[in-house]
Amino acid sequence: MQTSAPLPGSLFELIVNRQPAQTVTSVSPPTFKSLVSSLIGLLVERQIPAFVWAKLPRNEIWQEELQRYSQIPDLSQVIYSLKSSSEEDASEEGQETSAATRANLADKSNHADSNITYLRIPGANTLRREYLLFIWSKEIQVAVVARRIRLRRGVMDSSSVADMESIAGDPTIEESSDKKQVLDLLTVFGADAVRNLLNDLQRLLLPTIPAKSTTSDDELATLASRLDTWNAQINTIAPEPIQPLLLSTLLARHLHQQDENxxxxxxxxxxxxxxxxxxxxxxxxxxxxxxxxxxxxxxxxxxxxxxxxxxxxxxxxxxxxxxxxxxxxxxxxxxxxxxxxxxxxxxxxxxxxxxxxxxAASIEPLRLSEIVPGVVSTYQPLAEEKGVMLAYTIPEELPAIASVNAWVKQIVIHLLHNGIKFTPRGGQVWVRARHQDPDSVQLEIRDTGIGIPGNEVPKIFERFYRVRQTSAEDSGGAGLGLTIVQQLLIHCGGSINVKSRPGEGSIFTVSLPVYKSSASG
Structure with missing residues (x-):
């Protein structure tokens, strides 16, 4: 008989090393949970007596299928639920509710009619970060082994076990989690292959039992006893090749489970x-x-x-x-x-x-050449009285803008009023319009007034804000004119930009959307 090399503490690594051609698939916890539910659900649906070995997260979401299968009467099912001490400790650090779950599972395991035997793995590293589900029955023999992939930083923190337990219950958690969980998955079908993996599992667990174990240690004694009887138990069931109909049913269940997820x-x-x-x-x-x-x-x-x-x-x-x-x-x-x-x-x-x-406003096509001249002429006497030159240039060929006539007038009035108000005698105020952007028309009000300090420019559209540097003739306004201009532009889809230098003047550039009829798209 050929002497085998010492087995590693990882069943997953053992399979990969022994069968390099075996396909390894990366899946999310919900997908792994779906596969586990499909396999155990098949046993429940078909009332198949089987030996089941499972090492799954302790959360009830993961354990409920095993519980449901164990409660089927007169089925002669035997279930071993393996638990790693080290991972239970890590889960307790990362999940406050684990104590209640542990108590609930312990209570169920103490029931006399329970077909689940809970076995604690004493070793610190055996099957660490791994989950498994083995099913041995006459109709189906399958082994599913999954391994948690380490985080990108290469360190598994204590919360990852708790994350694994909670993610399967809510698929959206896995999508939004900063520490997205991924599992490497192996699936093996067939009596010979599964029997070999059960032997490997038995050999992995045996070295973790101390050579001198006493019967007073119930957990160690139970584990040792169960390991000794595994071969005898599986020999009571003569496996048969898996029928295509059963595989079709399993595939249908899995697809249905995935669709529900x-x-x-x-x-x-x-x-x-x-x-x-x-x-x-x-x-x-x-x-x-x-x-x-x-x-x-x-x-x-x-x-x-x-x-x-x-x-x-x-x-x-x-x-x-x-x-x-x-x-x-x-x-x-x-x-x-x-x-x-x-x-x-x-x-x-x-x-x-x-x-x-x-x-209630209705946006309509408007021509600036039909609106601006009238407003400028209204303010011409005020500008002359103050000794300020007021002029405008509005080309008639400009495209129509999309707005409301009263709004455009208000915008021009407030900007003209500000320009004249803050321009000293001998200064100038110009109103110009141009069409540089295909989607908008620019209306520019430029003055040679006192200007606005740079640190105050972002504040001038705030309600009741007044620029500190004002002319001696300024009687003080309400501080709402530019706020009104900005609000009107927001409602018609326009915008306003300001450039200013103290002592040189200001340029207010208003962008108004070009009117586009429904016929032109």
Missing amino acids: SQRATLYRKQAEQAEFLQVQNEELMNAVRFKDDFLSNIGQELRTPLTTIKTALTLLSSPSLRPPQRQRYMDLIAKECDRQSSLITSILELVQINQAAK
């Missing part, structure tokens, strides 16, 4: 997407509530400021010793603050009405 994964994925969508909606709602709270708070502060100034001026006006020049100065201050109050209220109403009007 796929449908379950799709359902879980949709539920996860829906939950994520609802979470986003909730965050948007909370942001909207916070935004409204901040908006109302800012409105209160903005309304209070001019009222405080007016109240102070009125108090001073009641003084009997007030001189006429001082009286006139306070009257001018009151008028100025009243104008500011009126501008603020008008801007607030305009901003509030934008969202309401946007729901």
Whole structure:
């Protein structure tokens, strides 16, 4: 008899080394679970008495099929469930609920009518990171051996066992896990091949039992006793070649199981997407509530400021010793603050009405050459009074834009008002339009005003924000003009860009979408 080399602690490695041609397949835990369920489900469906050896994760999801098979009455089935001490310890570190599962399984194993014998493997490295399912019956003889692949960093952490247990219960966990679990899988059919693997398994387990074991150690004694009787037990069943019909049934069960897993994964994925969508909606709602709270708070502060100034001026006006020049100065201050109050209220109403009007607004084709000249002519007297040159160049051949007439007018009005307001006497304001992008028309408002500091440019579209560097003639606006412009552009699919240098002026470039009729696609 030829002397065999010492067997490694891995049954998987032993098979690969002995049969290099054996196909190794990489699978996910749900796929391995599906194969295990299909094989044991076949025994249940056909009421096949068999000897079963299993080393599976301890989670009940993995054990329920064995439990179901063990509870079939009058079947003469024998089941050995192997457990590795080292992996149980690792699982306890990575999964808090393992204690309850362990207690549940232990309780089931103590039932007198249970056909499952639980055997603990004393060795630290024997069958480590490996799972197996051997079935020996008259109708079918099969061995399935799987090995967990190490993580990319080359170190198996203690949570990987718990990950393996939980992933099979929810296929979507494996897809989203940062430590995606993969198994190498071997499947062997046929009486001779399975019998040889059972002998190999027996030889792997025997060296783990101490030479001097006492009967007081129930686990070691039970394992040693069971190993001695394995050959005698399997000899009580005369195996027959696997029938094609049985293989067809097994394949059909496995495909059905895979289809159920796929449908379950799709359902879980949709539920996860829906939950994520609802979470986003909730965050948007909370942001909207916070935004409204901040908006109302800012409105209160903005309304209070001019009222405080007016109240102070009125108090001073009641003084009997007030001189006429001082009286006139306070009257001018009151008028100025009243104008500011009126501008603020008008801007607030305009901003509030934008969202309401946007729901009923109808986008239409518009020509800038028919809108901009009228707005510029309205502001021409104001520019002349201030000593600012105001001009425009709007080519008539520009394509039509997609927007609302009133919105475009408001955009031009607010930008022109800002340009004239912050341009000193002798300065210039130009309005130009061009068509460089095939999908949009650019409307440019350029001024030679005081400009905007670079650190303030990102803030100018915020509600109630005012640039600190203002002209001496500036009476102070509501700080909502550019906010209104931005909101109007959002509703019509446009955008705005700003370039500015302090002391040189600013360029506001508005991009408006080109109108495309349904007929043109």
